[in-house]
Amino acid sequence: MQFVDWFGDGSIVVVDLALACCAVESEFAVPEGAPVLDDVPTGSLPVAIVSGTLTDAVSGLVRDRIQSLGPNVHVVSFGACAAAGGPYWDSYSVTKGVDQLVHVDHYIAGCPPPPSALTSHLESLRSARGSS
Amino acid sequence: MTTHGRIRLIEDRCTSCMICVRECPTWCIHIEAHSEELPPTTPEAGLGRPGVHPSRGRERRHNVLDSFDIDWSLCMYCGICIEECPFDALEWAGEHVAGTDSRAGLVHDRHTLGEGAAERGQRGQREIE
Numbered sequence: 088m089q090f091v092d093w094f095g096d097g098s099i100v101v102v103d104l105a106l107a108c109c110a111v112e113s114e115f116a117v118p119e120g121a122p123v124l125d126d127v128p129t130g131s132l133p134v135a136i137v138s139g140t141l142t143d144a145v146s147g148l149v150r151d152r153i154q155s156l157g158p159n160v161h162v163v164s165f166g167a168c169a170a171a172g173g174p175y176w177d178s179y180s181v182t183k184g185v186d187q188l189v190h191v192d193h194y195i196a197g198c199p200p201p202p203s204a205l206t207s208h209l210e211s212l213r214s215a216r217g218s219s
Numbered sequence: 220m221t222t223h224g225r226i227r228l229i230e231d232r233c234t235s236c237m238i239c240v241r242e243c244p245t246w247c248i249h250i251e252a253h254s255e256e257l258p259p260t261t262p263e264a265g266l267g268r269p270g271v272h273p274s275r276g277r278e279r280r281h282n283v284l285d286s287f288d289i290d291w292s293l294c295m296y297c298g299i300c301i302e303e304c305p306f307d308a309l310e311w312a313g314e315h316v317a318g319t320d321s322r323a324g325l326v327h328d329r330h331t332l333g334e335g336a337a338e339r340g341q342r343g344q345r346e347i348e
Contacts, residue, residue, distance in 0.1 A: 170292035170325060174245045184292070186322060196291040196316035196325055208318055 107139030109166035116202035138165035150188040223296040227312035228332035235282035239300035247293035251285040287329040
């Protein structure tokens, strides 16, 4: 897995589990020139972003990847599909939200949400960590 | 270009006709309503007609909205509900739906959906005046 050091200071490292079209927006939010790491540095908060339609076929893989980030991982559901299946909630092959697999800490609404919604959430997460 | 951010409900205009609910491709709108009797406005109008009480006019019934919810975790922001509403009770409201820490927080009720509708109405009224 690759981790984006979002702010370049090791405070938050982000894994984008890019599954479908919402990934275009979540990828766009990545700051230009942000360092890409192969591991989570000590003291960093790992953030897993699930963007796009989650199907039952890959749900096991997604759950394992998120759980491999440890108990402190902050899970963000980006877009309608990740939250509840979105427009495909009635499809036989679509998982009805990431929260069926793992605990989700934050839901960003939209189909797709704007990249700025992800940026502002990560910024508030960083400032909350800085003040605690 | 209109931002497909969030949808505002202008409650005064909603007749609970359910057209938005049925036209929504993702079934993300949920409406509860009941009907209430309206007293006849012209008591003499229905006199002599079958089914009309001799002492008064015909009763009418109208829908009363009990709840109007949009589940933003299902909405695909296509705007078909806005296009289809015959009474213009729904409109794009600019800014995007805020993120939440719980899935239940993505279901907005009539009060949340109606935010800004009163100010909008006053502004419209001033423009008319």
